Amino acid sequence: MPSTGQTIADAAATLGLTADTLRYYEKDGLLLRAVPRDPSGHRRYETADLRWIELVTRLRSTGMPIRDVRRYAELVRAGEGNEHERLALLQAHREEVLRQLAEVTAHLGAIEYKIGSYEDRLLQLERSA
Amino acid sequence: MPSTGQTIADAAATLGLTADTLRYYEKDGLLLRAVPRDPSGHRRYETADLRWIELVTRLRSTGMPIRDVRRYAELVRAGEGNEHERLALLQAHREEVLRQLAEVTAHLGAIEYKIGSYEDRLLQLERSA
């Protein structure tokens, strides 16, 4: 009978992370549970683990700090009854992401203007050459 | 005759940075020139300095690493003749920013979906209460 679930190497490849990062997330309390082990003590990631970590990577890559992800994980681990707090945490993050998107977009506009002016200048030079 | 230009405190306030950060940028080669000093050795930021630093903050807050900003500053300091390289640097940054915006936007979509499901769940609870 083959062990169920993915090895840490497979999970890392699936999720686009490294094995070190997966161990670090677990040690740091970002996961919902200790990842189950096979008889020799190696981690076997199950679908539920992978799905949760996928959410973690989404929160992380939208800029949520580790400590907030941990807080959210704590709330989920605590079980039903704190849905308002979870929602508030996600909504606050959403607002922050929207703020950042707006800021980056605005700055990008100014940078693209500068790119345009370089392109124009180089075009002029070519034409006059 | 009053000294011309802004003090470091004023410049920091104008730009939304700290005095420490301004000194750090200068020491690290992100500026186009050593900021001019008043007779007692204090920095006086002139309009040209402030405008350049404003560009630096735009590059920084769209995620360009310090070392790339420094590289761009070096090109501009080197004077005319490297416009292609400057343009390439900015274009590469633009592509990276667009990639990130797309990624964040996609992840945000998934997070908003989750927010929606919490809102629905809480609404159900209220209704049944």
Added chain:
DNA sequence: GAAGACCCTGGAGTGCGCTCCAGGTCAAGC
């Protein structure tokens, strides 16, 4: 039963981008 591949733990190390001193100079106000 030796070699190689994979995994384990605890803990140290790294890169980035600031941020914060300590100790000192200088100009203005009382």
Added chain:
DNA sequence: GCTTGACCTGGAGCGCACTCCAGGGTCTTC
């Protein structure tokens, strides 16, 4: 002439998020 406050320099320190060992176990393959 003394305090106060803003600024100076060089350099140490910090928070974050990993990343990288050293030393050791286990499983498979030959």
